[in-house]
Amino acid sequence: MNYNFFAPQQINFGWGRFQETGNLAASLGTRAFIISGSRSLAASGVIEELRQLLSRASIKSEFIRTISNEPEVTDVDQTTRVLRNLGAGAGDFLIGIGGGSGIDLAKATSAMITNQESETVVDYLEGVGRGLKLTEAPLPLMAIPTTAGTGSEATKNAVISSYAPPFKKSLRAEQMIPDIVLCDPQLACSVxxxxxxxxxxxxxxxxxxxxxxxxxxxxxxxxxxxxxxxxxxxxxxxxxxxxxxxxxxxxxxxxxxxxxxxxxxxxxxxxxxxxxxxxxxxxxxxxxxxxxxxxxxxxxxxxxxxxxxxxxxxxxxxxxxxxxxxxxxxxxxxxxxxxxxxxxxxxxxxxxxxxxxxxxxxxxxxxxxxxxxxxxxxxxxxxxxxxxx
Ligand code: NAD
Known part of the structure; x- marks a missing residue:
């Protein structure tokens, strides 16, 4: 036998454990950028609740956006620009809450913020663009899955689409595995x-x-x-x-x-x-x-x-x-x-x-x-x- 094995360092799993978000996130930084992967989740008040939980743990938060489609190159590039304009850096972290789409957008953005050799994620995707490698560690990331499907919360890649030219490719690096996974199955009840x-x-x-x-x-x-x-x-x-x-x-x-x-x-x-x-x-x-x-x-x-x-x-x-x-x-x-x-x-x-x-x-x-x-x-x-x- 001969293998390497990678998995998230910290997985917190359990019904209702969304309530622990603030305390868990405190180890990642003092300001959270939230990316949501579902309009109905946002409309149901879950994002507001998330912000309150963070506030109670003295973590500032900025709600960045909701994505309701599988993430495209433009989504990553725009979201990265928004975070740069907010001065994202040391002490900041991201929370991706949603299905694979929202988590992948958060993962890709967290990597793009710190890897600035190109303004567009295309240059870092597998097999397209300039073939750049991610060399810097991404901003810390907490993944909160709300669909039970992709397992993106535990993987080292983010899947990004483009329709013109047509491709669907991964941004991939071992450091992209989320730092903390908070998996509360109750969040999927509205799916x-x-x-x-x-x-x-x-x-x-x-x-x-x-x-x-x-x-x-x-x-x-x-x-x-x-x-x-x-x-x-x-x-x-x-x-x-x-x-x-x-x-x-x-x-x-x-x-x-x-x-x-x-x-x-x-x-x-x-x-x-x-x-x-x-x-x-x-x-x-x-x-x-x-x-x-x-x-x-x-x-x-x-x-x-x-x-x-x-x-x-x-x-x-x-x-x-x-x-x-x-x-x-x-x-x-x-x-x-x-x-x-x-x-x-x-x-x-x-x-x-x-x-x-x-x-x-x-x-x-x-x-x-x-x-x-x-x-x-x-x-x-x-x-x-x-x-x-
Ligand atoms: P999704 O994130 O696109 O969500 C599907 C739908 O469910 C959306 O309309 C969303 O709004 C809705 N939704 C999500 N949570 C909800 C909730 N709690 N209540 C009500 N509605 C909710 O779908 P997905 O299948 O989770 O993710 C698909 C994406 O993930 C694809 O781009 C796929 O290629 C990618 N993917 C990534 C990995 C990885 O390792 N990074 C692995 C497999 C797939």
Whole structure:
């Protein structure tokens, strides 16, 4: 065995623990810049409550903005300028509260504030711009996830989109792992069923893809099994009863574990294609992952049958099945879960046209695809996508 393992230094997890924000944040600085990832969260008074909690701990705060879309280059560049104009520096820190979008915007901004070799994040994104590296430590960051999906609260990257030119790429550095994660599953109770379903399937996709990745590692694999055992029964519960404490807790924990897993082990074909579906077809990240997951499991069956069987037997130890039966049952189980929570089966159901396939194939070759357990050549990926139309 030979591996490195990265995870947030401090994770505070628990129902209602949002109330502890002020005391926890006090170790990060004396002025907080808040970035929110949800209009409805902001409208419900959560941001005001957050500011009061910070004030009680003698922390000044500035509410910077709410983002209601997946973050784009312009969002990062503008937010960075706002913080620079406020004189952001020593003693300051950021709080990203929201789904992956809000947390990623906060992560990217915290890195851009201290790395000033370029005014635009494009120059620091993987594979685009001038290929600059982040050399300075970002401003400290507290991540407060409010969807149970991306696990961004535990990862070292921020995903940033551009529509012209079209790309969805990561800003990545080990120091971008948030300093403090405050995960209060109660915050997700207001997430509507459709978003709960889609974000939840992102977490499940991350747990499965990390487990079978060609960069899979032992600690993340143990976390993946634990996360899948929680998430597979909990996701329908959270979708069907948004106030279910059991459902929300299990999903928040599974999403957190999925973030730790992906940050160490990488992902695979579903996460390779998802950014392409986001950029070319405006499909949300969670939905794209959910739609691609059954096809990804099938595409990797020949090289990961044993791992599928391991997962299935861990989930359902009472069933005495052969390795082949167990592996096939895992794929069936995931398709049944997608159907139960009303994830469409076909790319055409979400507006993808055959004419878009070449661009989708070309844009799917990012870091996530390189973790897929076997190489998927362009012709094969074309066939897979066409078969899903
Ligand atoms: P999101 O953050 O875009 O949120 C989805 C929707 O849920 C939004 O409309 C938002 O307003 C709403 N919402 C969020 N919290 C809510 C709440 N408590 N109550 C009501 N509504 C709420 O979705 P997401 O799936 O969490 O994040 C997607 C982004 O994260 C994508 O850009 C994706 O590429 C990225 N991502 C990042 C990582 C990473 O490691 N950095 C990993 C996977 C995905």
């Amino acid at each position: 509507p069923p459709e978003i709960t379903a889609r974000t939840g399937m992102d977490a499940i996709t991350q747990l499965l893809e990390s487990y079978i990745s060609c960069r899979a590692q032992p600690i993340p694999q143990a976390l993946c099994l634990q996360g899948l055992k929680l998430a597979i029964p909990a996701l329908p519960e959270a979708v069907e009863n948004g106030n279910s404490r059991r459902g929300r807790e299990a999903m928040a924990h599974a999403a957190l574990l999925s973030g730790i897993a992906l940050a160490n082990s990488g992902l695979g074909m579903a996460h390779g294609v998802a950014p392409a579906l986001g950029i070319h077809c405006k499909i949300s990240h969670g939905l794209a992952c959910a739609l691609m997951l059954p096809a990804t499991l099938k595409a990797n069956y020949s090289v990961r049958q044993q791992q599928y069987a391991e997962i299935y037997r861990f989930l359902y130890p009472e069933q005495a099945l052969s390795a082949e039966q167990a592996a096939e049952s895992l794929i069936d189980e995931i398709q049944k879960l997608n159907d139960r929570i009303q994830i469409p089966r076909r790319l055409s159901d979400v507006g993808v046209s055959p004419l878009q396939i070449p661009a989708l194939v070309q844009s799917s070759r990012g870091n996530s695809m390189s973790g897929n357990p076997r190489e998927i050549p362009d012709e094969e990926l074309t066939q897979i996508l066409e078969s899903l139309l």
